Amino acid sequence: MANYLVTGSAGFVGSSISKRLVEQGHNVISIDNLSTGYLENIPEGVNSIIGNCADPEIYKQLRGVNLDAILHIAGQSSGEISFDNPINDIQANTESTLLLLDLCRKSNCERFLYASSMSIYGELNKTRVKETNKTKPKSFYAVGKLASEYYMDIYKDFGINTTSLRLFNIYGPGQNMINLKQGMLSIYLAQYLHHDKVLVKGSGKRFRDFIFIDDVVESFIRAINNKASFNKKINIGTGKKTTVDSLLQKISQILEINKEVSFGESTPGDLFGITANIDLMNKILGKWHHTSLDKGLKKMIDSLV
Ligand SMILES: NC(=O)c1ccc[n+]([C@@H]2O[C@H](COP(=O)([O-])OP(=O)(O)OC[C@H]3O[C@@H](n4cnc5c(N)ncnc54)[C@H](O)[C@@H]3O)[C@@H](O)[C@H]2O)c1
Structure with a gap:
């Protein structure tokens, strides 16, 4: 049994990942500020902290807890909304990442996984984009996600094994059906x-490249202890x-x-x-039936x- 901190467990992706981890018998602690998530989404068995991942004070509640990994899933997840409030976007998506990486460093947690986004590539005018393609973010949201990846690169040098999963368009049960600015x-x-x-x-x-929620959960689960995924950025899509x-x-x-x-x-x-080139995903995480x-x-x- 491992101890995981999963941020965003009241949201679509974070709740689905937390549920799987609890089912596997792990201890899951969650931080969520309920900005777009719902209390009732937090799966049973999760130790929930209601608070803002961009607030350094919140991490005092984790003093003395030994974490095996942090899965940073919480965030403002809409490109459109990032134009309405870029400051909130950078706090939710980037400051939060920096603080959580720092928590890793200070608490000797060596593993950090991040919910990044395909949006970081920008308009490449091509299908099957590879992780090695250039990035040219077109939204405040995408800039924040890419900046988070750069922060992760810096923390790699402090001994933290980071993995950024660049998620394409996710859909499935549990997705927010009220917010018409989020999701496609x-x-x-x-x-x-x-x-x-x-x-x-x-x-x-x-x-777009639409990927079902269960396959996104599977990719995080497969990545957690997978050394080949350390310090990699991996597209998560279907191609x-x-x-x-x-x-x-x-x-x-x-x-x-x-x-x-x-x-x-x-x-x-x-x-x-x-759409995603998923060669690296298949190579590192292995194939399964999508x-x-x-x-x-x-x-x-x-x-x-
Ligand atoms: N859904 C997609 O298609 C998609 C695609 C690419 C990347 N992502 C990324 O995956 C992650 C999860 O997306 P989602 O679809 O589950 O969105 P969601 O809105 O359903 O979930 C996000 C959760 O994070 C919480 N949150 C937001 N800001 C917070 C903060 N500052 N502190 C604490 N909690 C905070 C919200 O309350 C919510 O519960 C996001 O980081 C998003 O950028 C999602």
């Missing part, structure tokens, strides 16, 4: 379920391209609902298209209706 699939699905019309911000020709148009069609078919779809201006910092978009979407819809 969840935004369209929420509108199909609860609105008269569907408004798409940007072109229907845009494309498959789905356009917004085809996603809308799938949602409409599964729900058997036709709705008027209108297209508006794209949001600031939005990327036209991106949930297809059709099956994952069905599971998500079944969890909602």
